[in-house]
Amino acid sequence: MAVGEEAALSAVGEEATLELVVTLHRLLRSLGRAVPGRRVPPTQLIVLALLTQLGPSRIGVLAERIPCSQPTATAAVASLESAGLVRREPDPTDGRAARVVVTEDGVRALNDVAHSEAEALAARLATLPPEDVQRVLDAGALLRRLAEPGD
Structure with missing residues (x-):
């Protein structure tokens, strides 16, 4: 871990950030389980999402990004x-x-899962x-900003 990362982690709190990561993973998994008959496994959903975001890509690029x-x-x-x-x-x-x-059916499948998970949420x-609902929605905007630098 780099020195700047250590300072940032200790300033925020390692336990708090770990708890947030675990909670986000649990929430996403539980929303996925809430979709009855979901036919696309998580890794395949990530591939569809990446292809939708990046456009046509080589498998090596997908593997690196997953x-x-x-x-x-x-x-x-x-x-x-x-x-x-x-x-x-x-x-x-x-x-x-x-x-x-990604094909039209792939885009449709990704959208169907996203909409179903959004309904569950x-x-x-x-x-x-x-x-509390407003606080969660406000946090969503901040989490979106945090997700962008790694892309």
């Missing part, structure tokens, strides 16, 4: 391809390589007092 091993990314792409959610096309900059492209938010 992050996972290249064989794991290859397996995820193969499953998505079998389901018709992505397709491969020749890389215009290197005829020996291929890029992965909305139902949970509805159990909170209005001022």
Whole structure:
């Protein structure tokens, strides 16, 4: 860990940041489980989201961005391809390589999962007092800013 990272972590509090990371992971997993009959596993959802964000990409780029091993990314792409959610096309900059492209069905599947998880989150938010709902929504904007530098 770099010196600046150590100072930032100690200023915020290692336990508090660890608890936040664990809580965010738990929330995302529980929202995923709340979607009945979800047909796209988490790693494949990440691939679809990355392709939607980045556009056509090589498997190596996907593996680096997920992050996972290249064989794991290859397996995820193969499953998505079998389901018709992505397709491969020749890389215009290197005829020996291929890029992965999300299909319309892939975009639709990603949107369906996102909307279903958003509905599950909305139902949970509805159990909170209005001022807590606003605090959560405000935190969402801040978390989005924190997510951007690593992309």
